Amino acid sequence: MAGRTTTGTRLRALLDLLAPGLARASGRMFCGDRVREAYLSWLEVSYSMTRATVPLLRAALQESERRTDPVAPALASYYTAQIKDESGHSSWVMSDYAAAGGTPRNLRERLAAPAVARLVGAQYYWLRHEHPIALLGHMAVLEWYPPAGELARSLAGRTGLPGTAFRTITGHALLDAHHGDRLARLLDTGPISRRQESLLTRSALTSVHGLGDVVRELVARAERSDRP
Amino acid sequence: MTGLSRLAELGFDLELATPEQRAVLQSLSQEEIELLADVKSRLEEAAGDVEGHMDGGGFCW
Numbered sequence: 001m002a003g004r005t006t007t008g009t010r011l012r013a014l015l016d017l018l019a020p021g022l023a024r025a026s027g028r029m030f031c032g033d034r035v036r037e038a039y040l041s042w043l044e045v046s047y048s049m050t051r052a053t054v055p056l057l058r059a060a061l062q063e064s065e066r067r068t069d070p071v072a073p074a075l076a077s078y079y080t081a082q083i084k085d086e087s088g089h090s091s092w093v094m095s096d097y098a099a100a101g102g103t104p105r106n107l108r109e110r111l112a113a114p115a116v117a118r119l120v121g122a123q124y125y126w127l128r129h130e131h132p133i134a135l136l137g138h139m140a141v142l143e144w145y146p147p148a149g150e151l152a153r154s155l156a157g158r159t160g161l162p163g164t165a166f167r168t169i170t171g172h173a174l175l176d177a178h179h180g181d182r183l184a185r186l187l188d189t190g191p192i193s194r195r196q197e198s199l200l201t202r203s204a205l206t207s208v209h210g211l212g213d214v215v216r217e218l219v220a221r222a223e224r225s226d227r228p
Numbered sequence: 229m230t231g232l233s234r235l236a237e238l239g240f241d242l243e244l245a246t247p248e249q250r251a252v253l254q255s256l257s258q259e260e261i262e263l264l265a266d267v268k269s270r271l272e273e274a275a276g277d278v279e280g281h282m283d284g285g286g287f288c289w
Contacts, residue, residue: 005248009248010248010252010255012250013246013248013249013252014252014264015251016249017245017249017253017264017268018264018267018271021268021271021272021274021275022271024271024275025271025274025275027275028274028275028276097272119238198257198260201256201260202260202263204265205260205263205264208267208271209263209266209267211269211272212267212270212274213270215274216274219274
């Protein structure tokens with residue numbers, strides 16, 4: 001098997017085992033009666049995650065440029081391109097939040113959920129103290145299982161909100177497919193050592209674990225809001 | 229104990245796993261297997277008994 005598969009296909013095979021569970025857990029975020037409130041909560045959490053994306057990529061780029069191992073140059077190129085593509089996405093969230101009836105200033109003023117800090121913070125540890133390739137495990141979790149455009153249509157129908165309130169979902173549905181392919185190419189062709197592959201696995205599992213906790217907090221919030 | 233039998237013991241249903249997935253699972257270290265099983269059981273707990281899923285699939289992020 002080792003001769004026929006790549007780091008990318010092995011990582012995807014592993015994540016595919018967990019994807020249905022995370023998708024089912026995510027589905028609970030919007031299955032209550034107060035879908036609009038649940039969507040606003042989702043945007044609040046998305047803002048705290050999205051604003052961390054470019055700084056996290058910059059940290060990974062900085063570490064990649066400092067390393068001299070064979071995969072470092074490819075990582076630096078990859079992170080440079082990714083920074084360009086991800087810049088400005090937190091403004092999508094702010095614009096959606098305003099279109100959904102929220103006050104964008106609240107997004108900047110509210111403190112992030114602890115689960116988000118754990119999810120993002122873990123990646124700083126992996127990339128600083130192990131190797132910057134670790135961030136690819138986190139990105140595989142986020143880029144290979146994007147929200148579908150169908151989700152935006154469904155939420156628009158159930159909340160009565162205009163289509164302009166869902167750019168974060170529709171934008172990522174389109175972009176993540178392209179980003180996912182770019183990531184897969186790097187994982188399939190980069191000179192990745194056995195230890196680095198183990199780190200990718202560990203990072204990806206940490207992120208699935210962390211996203212599960214983020215979802216759990218959002219579901220709890222939605223269920224509290226549904227109570228009479 | 230192999231990785232697969234340890235996963236089965238931890239409640240991991242491997243009936244639907246592809247040959248490629250089985251091979252990947254076989255290659256994991258004991259520590260990775262414990263982590264994988266822990267993550268999976270937490271997700272199942274978070275999903276509860278709700279049959280719903282994200283419209284169109286995916287995780288929403």
